[in-house]
Amino acid sequence: MKIRDRLLMAAERQFAERGALDATLAQIREAAGASVGALYHHFPDKADLYRQVWERALADYQQHFWAVIGDSADAREGVTAGVREHLRWIAENQYRAQVLISARPPGVRESDSNREFMRNVARWWRMHAGYGAVRDLSLDLVYALWLGPAQEYSRQWLSGDMLASPSVVADELADAAWSTLSASRTTGNS
Incomplete structure (x- = not known):
């Protein structure tokens, strides 16, 4: 190495x-x-080293997350697979995950790779919202509803406050995300 x-x-x-x-x-x-x-x-300097460690962790996370939603057959599969992948990645990459829940260094959000990832996710979401599978919401709100509960569980688990591995709760959190983001939620259809 x-x-x-x-x-x-x-x-x-x-x-x-x-x-x-x-x-x-x-x-x-x-x-x-x-x-x-x-x-x-x-x-x-240490600040540059920290930024590079943080960017590397983020790029790895984003690569894995995009792989499952980008290849999904439909909106439901993408939403639920995204939550499961988030939790799987956290459980298998605890050091990287711990870095990502720490302070974000300046400039990471504006990086080319992060912008590309966000464009891809936004395009994927708009496509599914366009034909009525998911709610037509701003990407910031989508992010909070989609991954917010999984991220909070992850933070608690990484700090030792939750004992059950993220994989144990993955199906429940994935189903909850779909229930929240599915367009049928607003129309009363299932």
């Missing part, structure tokens, strides 16, 4: 376990088995 990748992985774990403020570059460098020069060759 390349030294840059080792540094990113070590930083991810240190930031997840200690927090961005308390993790030190010395701890990260030591955990990666890297020299001071190697660390500063790849990352000019």
